[in-house]
Amino acid sequence: MAIPAETFFLDPDSDRTLQQQIQKCTAEAILSGRFRPGEKMPSTRKLAEHLGIARITVTIAYTELVANDYLTSRGRSGYFISENAPRPPDFPSSQSKPSAQVDWNRALGRRYSGYVSITRPPDWNSFRFPFIYGQADPRLFDHQNWRLCALQALGQKDFEALTSDYYERDDPHLVEYILRHILPRRGIAARPEEILLTMGAQNALWTAAQILLTQRRTAAHESPCYPGLREILTQTRCNTVAVDVDSEGLPPEKLPSGVDVVFTTPSHHCPTNATMPIERRKALLERSVQEGFLIVEDDYEFELSFVKSPSPALKSLDKAGTVIYTGSFSKSLFPGLRLGYLVAPEPFIQEARALRTLVLRHPPGHIQRTVAYFLSLGHYDAQINRMGRAYRKRRGVMEQSLREHGLTLAGTETYGGSSYWMQAPENVDTGELSRRLRADCVLIEPGQVFFGPGTTKRRCYRIAYSSIASERIPEGIRLISEAIQAAEPT
Known part of the structure; x- marks a missing residue:
């Protein structure tokens, strides 16, 4: 070089x-x-x-x-x-250390590290039985057509989309496709002024929290819930209320009075996969109008519904404009894509766009245009169908294996999603169970992280089938069952 x-x-x-x-x-x-x-x-x-x-x-x-x-x-x-040049020393130079040490405990105005999050080993794909959630399976992804779309987006015709600073704008081709094809599948009608592209669903949730919440406002979230959301709410310094979910998701009647914003995952609750029925969705909307709170709907994995057709999005039933809708391509394409979107009334999107411009300007133009081509040329629909067939097969194998080995669901059977929310026998710590299973090349996700710090709920765990081949599922479930039996107190 x-x-x-x-x-x-x-x-x-x-x-x-x-x-x-x-x-x-x-x-x-x-x-x-x-x-x-x-x-x-x-x-x-x-x-x-x-x-x-x-x-x-x-x-x-x-x-x-x-x-x-x-x-x-x-x-x-x-x-x-020269190959014979003096070599650098094997020990760090004392001159590399600053002469004056900074007291970072005093210097840091706010802290963002230290919260408990979902963790998995970096080499998770080298494990034979990776029952982990949210990772892409390379066998199901359309590499060839994605590559062709990326090359097309690099062409001279799309030079401006590749190189320009969009400032506060988004790729009009991608926005148009989302408005005309993605949102109608959820029963949502919107205008271009009511949509904003984000760096994934988590960025969308952060944006909503930053705009809607202050130290004097109160946010309600589900329990258990996505750990990242809990930390996002904590960083806003707002008051938070955790509402226990049941087999039908968030119960509207359990929401306390005085709530300003409610965060919910009605299509597939995270992590239980519970689906909120239409009647409960309407009740939640009615209460939002009566009491004046807003709803942030995280509509992830709506495509993965196997038992029956997916329910309409909460946003599609919203007549008063109280729902802020978040969607993402991270689960349906691949998590590294980091591309999602917000759909909300224009005044909110105007503020969200201004905030995005200050923080990150916009998602990369080349990524936006590549996704636009991938969607508009029909590759996205083919991808969803391919994933649906594979997941349906894996789900069937998983259900049979769970029954054969007597493993217990934490709740009732759900309609879809790519994971199961499980419950081990009493006094079994699934954190310790997870560590023991790694020796057998098995990865599961302990459930304590979904309940927040300080919880004593250690029995639950999540197992997903998005990253494991069907033929490996039975043996992996058997190993989990044997590890649970060995962990039970005698």
């Missing part, structure tokens, strides 16, 4: 000669490990032009570095870092 000339600079106040400064800059870079053996130095002409000095000055400096074995000359090929 060639070392850029811009790496070098001269200090006009230095008492060293120009040659000495070039030698010092080169030697320090080699000893720090920034320049490595075999890398090519800038040509004497290029470095002289960059530094604004005579070429002979650079040549003399290089010659001295060759004599000291820092550089080697290869004729017309130029100068390279």
Whole structure:
């Protein structure tokens, strides 16, 4: 690799000669490990032009570095870092530490680390039985057509979409497809002014919380719930109320009075997968109108409904404009895409757009245009159908295996989703169970994190089938069952 000339600079106040400064800059870079053996130095002409000095000055400096074995000359090929150059020390330099230590306990105005989140090993895909949620299965993804759409988005025709700063705008092609094809499937009608693209559903939830909540307002969320949402609400410093869900999701009658915003996942509750029936959705909307609170609907995994057709979105039943709808392509395409959207009345979207502009401007234009092509050319629908067939098969295998090995659901059977919310026998800590199962190459998700810090609810766990092949499910379930039996107190 060639070392850029811009790496070098001269200090006009230095008492060293120009040659000495070039030698010092080169030697320090080699000893720090920034320049490595075999890398090519800038040509004497290029470095002289960059530094604004005579070429002979650079040549003399290089010659001295060759004599000291820092550089080697290869004729017309130029100068390279010598293989025999002094090696950087194996221990960190004491000069790398600042002379004055910062007291970060006092310096940090707010803290964002330390909260309990869903964790999985970085090498999760090397485990034979990865019953983990939300990861893409490469066997189900249409790599070829995605690649073609990405290449099309790189073409000259889409040069502006690739390179331009959209400021507060979104890709009109992607917005149009969402409005005309995605939202109608959920019974939602909207205008372009009522939609905003986000960096995934979590970014959408954060945006809604930032705009709607203050320290004097109260937010209600489901319990158990998505851990990221709980932390988002905590960071707003608002008052929070956790409402226990049942087999039909969030009970509207359990909401306390004085709530300003309700966060809910009615299509597939996270993590239980409970689906809120139409009657309960209407009751929640009626109460929002009567008491004046807003609803933030996280409508993830609505495509994955196997027993019967998915219920209409809460937003589709909203006549008063009290629902802020969030959707995402992360689960239906792949989680690394980080692309979602908000649908809400125009005054809210106006503020959300302004906030997004301040924080991240907009999602990358090339990603937006690639997704627009992938959707408009029919590849997205084919992807959903392919995933649906595979998940339906895996779900059937999973159900049979759960029955055979006597594992218990934490609640009632659900209509879809890509996971099961499970319950171990009393006094079984699923956190410890998870650690033991890793030795058998099995990954499960302990449920404590969904209840928040300080909870004593350690019996629940989640197992998903989005990342595991059907033929491996029975053996994996057997290993989970045996580990639970071994963990039960005698």
